Structures are given as C-alpha cells and as structure tokens.
Amino acid sequence: MLKPINIGPLEIDDPIVLAPMSGVTDMPFRRLVKRAGAGLVVSEMIASRAMVHAARKTMKMAAHCADEYPISVQLAGCEPDVMAEAARINEDFGATIIDINMGCPVKKVTNGDAGSALMRDLGLASKLLEVTVKAVNIPVTLKMRTGWDDDTRNAPQLAKIAEDCGIQAIAVHGRTRCQFYKGRADWPFIASVKDAVNIPVFGNGDVVSVDDAKKLLEDSGADGILVGRGTYGRPWFLNQISHYLKTGERLANPTVEEQMEIVLEHFDAIVTHYGAQPGVKIARKHLGWYSKGLSNSAEFRQEVFQLDTPDAVKARIRAFYGPIVECLAA
Numbered sequence: 001m002l003k004p005i006n007i008g009p010l011e012i013d014d015p016i017v018l019a020p021m022s023g024v025t026d027m028p029f030r031r032l033v034k035r036a037g038a039g040l041v042v043s044e045m046i047a048s049r050a051m052v053h054a055a056r057k058t059m060k061m062a063a064h065c066a067d068e069y070p071i072s073v074q075l076a077g078c079e080p081d082v083m084a085e086a087a088r089i090n091e092d093f094g095a096t097i098i099d100i101n102m103g104c105p106v107k108k109v110t111n112g113d114a115g116s117a118l119m120r121d122l123g124l125a126s127k128l129l130e131v132t133v134k135a136v137n138i139p140v141t142l143k144m145r146t147g148w149d150d151d152t153r154n155a156p157q158l159a160k161i162a163e164d165c166g167i168q169a170i171a172v173h174g175r176t177r178c179q180f181y182k183g184r185a186d187w188p189f190i191a192s193v194k195d196a197v198n199i200p201v202f203g204n205g206d207v208v209s210v211d212d213a214k215k216l217l218e219d220s221g222a223d224g225i226l227v228g229r230g231t232y233g234r235p236w237f238l239n240q241i242s243h244y245l246k247t248g249e250r251l252a253n254p255t256v257e258e259q260m261e262i263v264l265e266h267f268d269a270i271v272t273h274y275g276a277q278p279g280v281k282i283a284r285k286h287l288g289w290y291s292k293g294l295s296n297s298a299e300f301r302q303e304v305f306q307l308d309t310p311d312a313v314k315a316r317i318r319a320f321y322g323p324i325v326e327c328l329a330a
Contacts, residue, residue, distance in 0.1 A: 002014070002015065002016075002217075002224075002242065002245040002246055003015075003223075005169075005200045005223050005224060006200070007097060007139045007141060007168045007169045007200065008138070008139030008168040009139070010070055010096060010097070010139060012039050012040050012070075012224070013039060014037070014038070014039030014040075014242050015039055015040070015200070015202070015223055015224025015225070016038060016039050016213075016224065016225050016227065016238045016241050016242045016245075017038065017039060017040040017041070017042065017171075017202060017224060017225065017226045017227070017238075018030060018033045018034075018038050018040070018041040018042060018226075018227065018228075018231060018238060019042060019143075019171070019204055019226040019227055019228035020042040020043060020044055020045055020072075020074040020099065020101070020143070020228075021044060021228050021229070022044045022045050022104075023044065023285075024044065024228075024232075024285075025041065025042060025043060025044045026043075026044060026270075026273065026282075027063050027064055027065060027068070027269075027273055028266060028269035028270045028272075028273050029235065029266070029286070030042075030043070030064070030068050030071075031065060031067045031068055031269065032235045032262070032265070032266055032269070033231060033235045033238060034067060034068050035067060036235050036236045036238065036239050037236070037238060037239030037242060037243075038238040038239070039224075039238075039242070040070060040072060040097075041068055041071065041072070042072040042073075042074050042099055042226075043064065043071070043072065043073045043074050044074070045074050045075075045076050045101050045104060045109075046073065046074065046075055046076065046086075047075075047076055047077060047114075048075045048076060048077030048079070048082050048083045048085075048086035048087075049077060049079065049082050049086075051075065051086040051089055051090070052082055052085050052086050052089065063273075064093075064094065064095070069096065070096035070097060071094070071095055071096055071097070072095070072096070072097035072098070072099050072141065073090045073095040073097070073098060073099065074099040074100070074101050074143070075087060075090070075098060075099070075100060075101065075132075076100075076101040076104060076109060076114045076115055077114050077128075078112060078113040078114040078117070078118060078124065078128070079128075080124075080127045080128045080130075080131040080132070081131065083100070083128055083131065083132050084131045084132050084134070084135035084136075085135070087132050087135050087136045087140070088135050088136060091136045091137065091138050095138065096138055096139075097138060097139050097140070097141055098132065098136060098138060098139070098140045098141070099140075099141045099142070099143055099171075100128070100129065100132060100140065100141070100142050100143070100167075101114070101115055101143055102115065102116060102118045102119055102125060102142060102143065102144040102145075102158070103115065103116050103143045103144045103145045103171075103173050103177075104116060105145070105177045105178075105179075105180050105181075110177065115177075116144070116145050116148060116177035117148075117177075119144060119145065119147055119148050119152070119154060119155075119158060119177065120148050120152070122154070122157065122158060122161060125158060125161065126161050126165060129142065129161070129162055129165040129166075129167055130165040130166070133165055133166035133167065134166075139168040139169070140166065140167055140168060141167060141168055141169040141170065141171070142158075142159075142162045142167045142169075142170050142171070143170075143171040143172075143173070143204075143226075144158060144159075144170065144171070144172055144173070145172070145173045145175055145176055145177050146172065146173070146174060146175060146176050146186060146189050146190075147176050147177070148176060148177045148178065149176050149177065149178040150176060150178070152176075153176060153189065155172055155189075155192070155193050156192045156193050156195070156196040157196075159172075159193045159196050159197045159201075160196045160197060162197075163197045163198065163199050167199065168199055168200075169199055169200040169201070169202065170193065170197065170199060170200070170201050170202070171201075171202040171203075171204050171226045172190045172193050172201065172202070172203060172204060172222075173185065173204040173205045173226075174186040174187050174189060174190055174203065174204065174205040174206070174220075175205060184206060185204070185205025185206040187203060187205070187215065187216045187219035187220045188219045188220065190203045190216075190219075190220035190221075190222055191219070191220050191221050194220060194221045194222060194223075195221075200223040200224065201220075201222050201223055201224075202222055202223065202224045202225060202226045203216045203217070203220040203222035203224075203225055203226070204225070204226035204227075204228065207225060207227045207230050207241070208229070208230040209230075210240055210241050210244035210245075210250060212230075213225055213227075213241045213244070213245060214244070214245060217245070225241065227241065232289040233286070233288075233289030233290040233291075233292060234253075234289075235262065235266070236253065236254055236262075239251070240253075255325075255328075256294070256321060256324050256325050256328055257321070257325045259290065259321070260317065260318070260321035260322075260325065262290075263286075263287070263290050263317055263321070264314060264317060264318075266283075266286060267279075267283050267286075267287070267310070267313065267314065267317065268310075268314075270282055270283045270286070271283070271310050276309070276310050277308070279310070280307070280308055280309065280310060280313055283313070284304070284305050287300075287301065287304055287305075287313075287317070288301050288305075291320065294320075294321075294324060295323075295324055295327075296320070297320075300316070300320040303316060304316045304317070304320075
C-alpha cells in the first residue's frame with residue numbers, strides 16, 4: 001500500500017509527511033519527528049513578504065538543519081513576484097522543496113487574498129504558481145483544500161492548473177475553507193484530485209490513528225499522507241503509521257520513561273532555539289499535549305504553565321513523569 005514516491009528529482013522513501021502547522025512545526029519539533037522516522041517534514045507557514053524583508057522572527061521560522069533533510073519550506077502570499085523572491089531566498093538557504101500554501105483558512109490570511117482565498121481566483125493562483133516554479137531550481141509543491149465552500153469544490157481544477165505550471169506534488173486537506181476544521185475530512189473527494197493529475201497526491205485531514213491512515217489511502221487512492229494535529233504530543237506517530245502500512249503490525253507508544261526523555265529533549269531544543277524566556281512559553285502547548293491522558297496531568301499542566309525558568313520546568317517534568325514510571329515498574 002505504501003511505496004516510495006518522487007517529488008521532482010527527490011525520492012521520498014516513506015511518503016508519510018509532517019504537515020505544516022503554524023506555531024508547531026518549528027525546527028525543534030521537525031527535527032524530533034524526522035528522527036523518529038518521518039519521510040518528510042514541512043516548515044510552519046511563512047509569509048512570503050516577511051521573508052523577503054528578512055524579518056527576524058521570519059528568519060527564525062525558516063531556520064532548518066541537516067537532520068531534517070530533505071526540508072520543505074512552506075510559503076504563503078498572493079503576490080507572484082514576492083512569492084518567487086521568497087522562494088529564491090529559501091533555495092539559497094538550503095531548502096530542497098518549496099511548498100505553496102493555498103489551504104490556510106484563517107481570516108488574517110484569507111483577508112489578504114492568500115491561503116485558501118486563492119482558490120477563489122484561479123487566474124491569480126495560476127500566475128503565482130507559474131512564476132514561483134520558474135524562479136527556483138528545486139521542486140515546488142502545493143497544499144490546498146477541496147475548495148472555498150461546498151458550491152465551489154474546485155480542487156481538481158486547481159490541481160490540473162498546478163501540474164501544467166510545473167508543480168511536482170499536491171496535498172489536499174479534505175475540507176473546504178468554510179468548514180475550517182469542523183465536520184469530517186472528505187477523503188473520497190481527494191480521489192477526484194488524484195484522477196485529475198499525474199503527479200503525486202497526498203491526503204490530509206483527521207488522521208489520528210493508524211487505522212485512519214489506512215482508510216484515507218483506501219478512500220482517496222492518494223500516494224501519501226500529510227499528518228498534522230495527530231502528531232500533537234506524539235512525534236513518534238508518523239513512524240507508527242509507516243510501520244503499520246508496511247507490515248500490518250501496530251507499534252506501541254514509547255514507554256513513559258522514554259516519553260519523559262523525549263519531552264526533556266524537546267524542551268531543551270526549544271529553549272536553545274528561542275532563548276530561555278520565550279522558549280519556556282512556547283514549550284507550554286507541547287507539554288500540554290505530551291501529558292494529556294496521563295495520571296494527574298491536569299494538575300501538572302496547571303502548575304508547569306506558571307513556571308518561568310527552564311530549570312524549574314525540567315524539575316517539574318521529572319517530578320510528574322517519575323512516579324508514573326515507578327508505578328508502572330512496580
């Protein structure tokens with residue numbers, strides 16, 4: 001069911017991909033997920049205009065490392081020339097794939113005619129794709145939704161336009177923009193996109209178990225899967241999907257002791273990447289996701305979210321996980 005694919009000249013042995021997520025898929029998280037077994041990781045969405053103007057925060061978002069190779073950088077925007085220049089900058093920085101966002105549903109993006117708003121203007125979308133592809137010597141991919149709303153589910157049409165412009169792969173989130181994240185992702189609709197093009201198509205949306213991954217592939221005929229929210233607190237999840245699709249065997253989660261070490265490593269990486277004070281705040285959402293479902297997790301979150309130094313946070317992490325490890329070992 002799972003085969004290697006090519007995105008332009010790049011061969012992706014394992015087409016189970018970490019989806020781009022704003023505020024989540026920064027370098028510390030991508031590196032952790034890639035090391036755990038993901039075939040490809042994608043940066044959080046970066047505004048192309050901010051990239052061109054080299055805003056400090058934007059450059060931090062675009063930072064990547066050799067451990068992530070191959071790295072895909074996702075850009076958002078609605079100005080073809082600016083998008084093309086941002087793509088060139090990232091190519092110079094070592095990106096191996098440029099991904100164009102035409103799927104983000106949030107108002108601050110769509111109000112600027114970027115993200116999924118581009119699905120309402122296929123002429124502009126076509127121009128943006130064409131110019132960006134011509135601007136770089138690395139593969140360019142596209143992420144979209146099924147359409148703007150139920151009356152304009154034009155993803156197959158946009159996919160064909162993208163292929164004609166030289167886009168090398170397409171990812172489809174199985175919802176319209178107007179759905180945001182409500183309802184269920186329409187995996188069978190992704191099949192209509194797959195039928196429209198000859199380039200790889202990735203399915204995306206609502207994959208939170210290995211069974212979901214298998215069903216998405218069956219329903220859509222997609223070549224691979226993008227997984228986003230299903231990785232919250234589970235950087236090992238993509239490897240579990242891959243192993244299950246290849247072997248039919250369900251890998252267990254890491255032991256609680258192993259999870260504690262992963263959490264501590266991730267926390268240290270966040271603090272190193274952002275600095276102590278920003279890092280402590282940025283890490284809080286990850287600590288919430290990691291601890292969900294464990295004994296006394298609500299109390300842990302309430303306490304750890306009040307701490308403001310790395311040493312205090314790490315001590316509280318150990319104090320939280322330690323008794324669980326001892327209980328399980330008894």
